[in-house]
Amino acid sequence: RKEVEQDPxxxxxxxGATVAFNCTYSNSASQSFFWYRQDCRKEPKLLMSVYSSGNxxxxxxxxxxxxxxxxxxxxxxxxxxxxxxxxxxxNGGDSWGKLQFGAGTQVVVTP
Amino acid sequence: xxxxxxxxxxDICQRGTSLTIQCQVDSQVTMMFWYRQQPGQSLTLIAxxxxxxxxxxxxxxxxxxxxxxxxxxxxxxxxVSNMSPEDSSIYLCSVESPDRSSYNEQFFGPGTxxxxx
Numbered sequence: 001r002k003e004v005e006q007d008p009x010x011x012x013x014x015x016g017a018t019v020a021f022n023c024t025y026s027n028s029a030s031q032s033f034f035w036y037r038q039d040c041r042k043e044p045k046l047l048m049s050v051y052s053s054g055n056x057x058x059x060x061x062x063x064x065x066x067x068x069x070x071x072x073x074x075x076x077x078x079x080x081x082x083x084x085x086x087x088x089x090x091n092g093g094d095s096w097g098k099l100q101f102g103a104g105t106q107v108v109v110t111p
Numbered sequence: 112x113x114x115x116x117x118x119x120x121x122d123i124c125q126r127g128t129s130l131t132i133q134c135q136v137d138s139q140v141t142m143m144f145w146y147r148q149q150p151g152q153s154l155t156l157i158a159x160x161x162x163x164x165x166x167x168x169x170x171x172x173x174x175x176x177x178x179x180x181x182x183x184x185x186x187x188x189x190x191v192s193n194m195s196p197e198d199s200s201i202y203l204c205s206v207e208s209p210d211r212s213s214y215n216e217q218f219f220g221p222g223t224x225x226x227x228x
Contacts, residue, residue: 046217049216
């Protein structure tokens with residue numbers, strides 16, 4: 001079983017619509033959770049950290065459910081520029097920096 | 112965030128040769144990480160490089176194949192040795208955020224796209 005699992009998609013989303021997707025993680029000791037965005041042939045870039053209480057950054061909302069061991073990302077009012085692969089990233093439960101990466105969820109926003 | 116550069120950005124190499132990838136950061140960082148991302152897949156951690164100590168390798172990666180140097184707090188190199196076509200991949204270095212309140216956040220260099228013929 002993979003440490004971090006995501007629906008690969010693609011999620012085809014009309015411009016202006018809302019899209020949401022989840023990721024599950026297997027290590028209950030994980031402490032830190034992130035969503036990264038990766039554009040084609042580019043490096044991953046941090047989109048947002050995910051906090052226990054949930055957090056919002058503009059059109060992006062992230063939620064953490066520790067009991068069920070999943071995190072979610074919701075994108076409101078989708079823009080064409082939101083088209084990317086979204087990587088779910090979880091730390092391995094250590095106090096230092098080892099991260100586990102999901103394979104990514106592809107989002108395609110269409111005009 | 113940290114500004115990270117990598118050299119080379121891409122290379123095409125012959126089987127059996129070696130390539131050294133450089134990673135430079137604009138601030139002093141304790142931990143640097145080297146990842147591999149094979150086509151269509153997510154990132155796999157190769158090793159963690161701390162200044163002044165031996166790198167820590169993940170399962171499936173060995174020092175003879177991927178020697179790492181970390182001479183100071185802003186620089187690291189990863190060598191891909193005795194390359195085969197299976198080593199064709201994107202190699203990325205990353206660093207933890209220098210902001211101590213940003214727990215475990217990592218920032219990535221632009222990557223080195225390696226093709227082995």
